[in-house]
Amino acid sequence: MRHSAEPFFENFLSEHLARHPKAGLPVPGTPDAKVVYKTWLKLLNQIEGLSYDTLTTASERLVAEPASERKHFTTLVAFAREAIIAKKPEGKRQDLATREGAEQASKGCDRCGGMGLTTVWRRLPVPERTPATVAAHCVCALGRWMRRYWERDPAMLRRIPDLDDVLNGRSVWLAEEPSQIERRNHYRPF
Numbered sequence: 001m002r003h004s005a006e007p008f009f010e011n012f013l014s015e016h017l018a019r020h021p022k023a024g025l026p027v028p029g030t031p032d033a034k035v036v037y038k039t040w041l042k043l044l045n046q047i048e049g050l051s052y053d054t055l056t057t058a059s060e061r062l063v064a065e066p067a068s069e070r071k072h073f074t075t076l077v078a079f080a081r082e083a084i085i086a087k088k089p090e091g092k093r094q095d096l097a098t099r100e101g102a103e104q105a106s107k108g109c110d111r112c113g114g115m116g117l118t119t120v121w122r123r124l125p126v127p128e129r130t131p132a133t134v135a136a137h138c139v140c141a142l143g144r145w146m147r148r149y150w151e152r153d154p155a156m157l158r159r160i161p162d163l164d165d166v167l168n169g170r171s172v173w174l175a176e177e178p179s180q181i182e183r184r185n186h187y188r189p190f
């Protein structure tokens, strides 16, 4: 969903004008101001993830690193974009605790395709009634989220292998087909 800057724009603008008295910005209430600030709002609405905080950070930075009158607004926008990016890593870390955030982070995972579950193979000759393959929790964010989720049911958690164990040799399961491994081990170049 696109967020609008409208709810905080008026508040921001009055603070911004007080912060930059010498920037040559139009005085609110004049016809000039109406056109200029309407355009500002329209352009600010196009910036994804913009908030009162990130825009204020940009405005404050503009005090320390002033721009020419002509470049005042473009510089404000550039600083706001940088403030949004600077805020992101923290947000991402928090997100991994939620299923939605973990799904986002695991999108395109080359082990599970973003599903959180991936196939593992049985190591030893397969007894007839045992399946040769089973689903394991992936090592990516979604797989980790699933393991944390199933901690509430230890019996269930034990039933589903952890790919992390498989990759580190702590499991009876293999991360690839035994016949593939066999073929590679018997490969003779001459």
Ligand SMILES: [Zn+2]
Binding pocket: 106, 109, 110, 111, 112, 113, 114, 115, 116, 117, 138, 139, 140, 141, 143
């Ligand atoms: Zn994965």
